[in-house]
Amino acid sequence: MKSRIAALTTTAKGVPDRVPIVGRAVGQLVRVNLLDSATRLAAQAFLxxxxALFVVAVFAPAAVRENVVSSLRDQLGIEGEAQQQVQQLMSAGHDDVAQSFGLIGALVTLLSATALSRAMQRVCERCWELPKSGTRVAAWRWLAWLAVWLVVLVCQVPVRDGFGAGAWLGLPLFMLLATALWWWTQHLLLGNRVRWYPLLPGALLAGAAMTGLGIAAQVYLPGAVSRSITKFGPYGVVFTSLSWLIVLFTAVTLAIALGRVVAEEPLVARHLEAWGKRD
Structure with a gap:
């Protein structure tokens, strides 16, 4: 038995040497610190x-507020009493909202939300082993990425529904939208230090992951939230939503990290280089 275990261990250790992409993938995930990075991203998104999404939505037209509620329900499982509270906040008058938040409070909330942008930038820089960008260079990029990310979050429900046509159109559209978002995200937050085409594999992986998790969320989250509320009361929504955000950002971080490994494979790199020269 001991000799068999030793043989299996030796075989496992030799896999990265025989399959170079496996060794590079393992090294990449260790360098990025996958779970730690994903947890930081999830915490910044939640807190x-x-x-910031609430602050923006309450000042927006009714259609936008409805899309926000639908997105929170589909992506985080916020429903029942929690959904009613969100709808009450969204339906409040602009004067009441302004008194509740205040101009300074709204600005502080929006600026503090760039913490998510900064955390995402650090993940991208770790994946591509690049030094941090200067604050002057990166500050506007944080705001730009946050604004686009919030817009995509609001619009994802009608896109996934194919604008009324159904999932047969909605899922491919959402896949394209998610791929475009994470392709542009890497290029923007890396400060144009990596060309477009090497970033494409990570964007495709992230788009596929977001599409699959979007389907899984609609199946899994309603029951998970109900069970969590039964066990923990109103706090159950918080626990389940934060846990699901960790899953989402783990998938994104994994996709971006492995995207670099795939992009540096000789065959893939040659094709990407050829496409880049055509443009």
């Missing part, structure tokens, strides 16, 4: 970006 800063979602409040």
């Amino acid at each position: 800063s970006a979602l409040p």
Whole structure:
């Protein structure tokens, strides 16, 4: 038995040497610190970006507010009493909202939400082993990325529904939207230090992951939220939503990290280089 275990261990250790892409993938995930990075992103999204979404949505037209509620329900499982509270906040008058938040409070909330942008930038820089960008160079990029990310979050429900046509059109459209978002995200937050085409594999992986998790969320989250509320009361929504955000950002971080490994494979790199020269 001991000799068999030793043989299996030796075989496992030799896999990265025989399959170079496996060794590079393992090294990449260790360098990025996958779970730690994903947890930081999820915490920043929950604590800063979602409040910023509320601040923006309450001043927006009714259609936008409805899309926000639908997105929170589909992506985070916020329903029942929590959904009613969100709808009450969204339906409040602009004067009441302004008194509640205040101009300074709204600005502080929006600026603090760039913590998510900064965390995402650090993940991209780790994946591509690049030094941090200067604050003057990166500051406007944080705001730009946050604004686009919030817009995509609001619009994802009608896109996934194919604008009324159904999932047969909605899922391919959402896949294209998610791929475009994460392709542009890497290029923007890396400060144009990596060309477009090497970033494409990571964007495709992230788009596929977001599409699959979007389907899984509609199946899994309603029951998970109900069970969590039964066990923990109103706090169950918080626990389940934060846990699901960790899953989402783990998938994104994994996709971007492995995207670099795929892009540097000789065969893939040659094709990407050829496409780049055509343009």
